[in-house]
Amino acid sequence: MNYSDIHAAIGKWYGIHGRHDLPWRQTDDPYLIYISEMMLQQTQVKTVLKRFFFPFIERFPTLQSIKEASVDDLLLAWQGLGYYRRARYIHQTAQVSAPRLPTDPAELVKLPGIGKSTAHAIAAFSTHLPVAVLDANVKRVLHRFFAEKERKEKRLWTLAEKLLDCENPYIYNQAMMDIGATVCLPKAPRCDLCPLASRCLGREKPLHYPQPARKKTRPLHHQAYLWIEKEGKILMRKREGDMLGGLWELPSVESPPPKSEKIAEIVHDYSHFRRIAEIYISADTEQIEGEWLDYGELENIAISSLERKIFKKLKQ
Ligand code: SF4
Structure with a gap:
């Protein structure tokens, strides 16, 4: 199916509403993009921006500086971000990759703690490779756009690749992340402002997609x-x-x-x-x-x- 109209609308929307100021969008250094992606895996953009990204890269400006540091130093810099396994993964990655992180997704996914979406984000944002990014926000947009109820990772990757704008993968991926974060909101999607609205199959009942996850009680x-x-x-x-x-x-x-x-x-x-x-x-x-x-x-x-x-x- 041809999505050139949607790609054009997404590109236009991004030009006006995209979060261009995010510091990890001001660079093509795979290391800085990698650190931001690892931080953002479990932590909100505003928290990462306000408290963690800048002090961390000031303390560890390169992958080599992480390789030369102790795990304790890294954990101290990570303190407050939670999910400390991420900091240990970064340290392990530095041991095998420094001085430079690869940008080939096939190489990236072999590194500790780097999944397919993070690998694609590093590649797409540092080298503009046409690969899809599938973070939690993008997943929600795809669920709704394709009226996909089931939470099936493999199926979502197929849909992500189907909709991907291979001619402008950088803008497309950044825009999709932003649309998920600011327009296609979990509880109150703002469909009137959405560049995907004209062909969104889930627009009539967006909260039906994806179907709610079963609530687990915490032991x-x-x-x-x-x-x-x-x-x-x-x-x-x-x-x-x-x-x-x-x-x-x-x-x-x-x-x-x-x-x-x-x-x-x-x-x-x-x-x-x-x-x-x-x-x-x-x-x-x-x-x-x-x-x-x-x-x-x-x-x-x-x-x-x-x-x-x-x-x-x-x-x-
Ligand atoms: S039209 Fe609405 S439901 Fe569909 S992707 Fe946009 S914000 Fe989400």
Whole structure:
């Protein structure tokens, strides 16, 4: 099917309404585009812009600078963005790719943490390669434009490639991301302003596409943490494993030691579960392992959002 009318409308719309000022659109450096894509995977544009992108690239201006840094340094710069696995992936990618990130999608998808859409975004935005980008916003636009109810990744890739403007892939992809973010909104799509409206099959009932995902209830995980202070130092542990690996936290235990006193309870949501963190002080902490850190050192280590909540609460 020919979509040249839609491509023309999308291009015109982008010229007027596109978010041209985004810093990662002012460059063709694949490294900067890569960092922005990794940050934007789980974090909103305004948060990335306001708090994270500039300090991060000032601290790590090149892929080589990441290769030469420690994972701890990277986690510290990533602190507050969440989903810390992304920072570890970036570090691993730098080890194998520095000084320069490839721009061929087939090479990019072999790197840790780079999926097809991120690989296509890096290629499309750094070299204008005609490949489709399929982030969450673009998925919603495609679901509605093609009146596609089912949430099937493979099918969406087919539709993304079908609609792709191969002559102007850079503008098309940026525009589709912007239309998803600013026009084809999840709850209140602004169809009157949409350049796809003339041929959108889902326009009459946009909220039917895609069909709502089944709501999952987050399981509750209880965890006891110990607050152990001695001579102006606090006992901390560095986490291992995939989830939050490399971040520092208070020592956690299966159950609080005898003669413990609960001093706080913090509720913290992760993507798949809700943690109820119970904080105890205890007179019997000789067996608890960890490292004694000065309070001043806490500024220079990466801690999770839960830990920050705990420190804030206990400070109060
Ligand atoms: S016409 Fe409406 S439903 Fe269709 S893509 Fe545009 S904003 Fe979304």
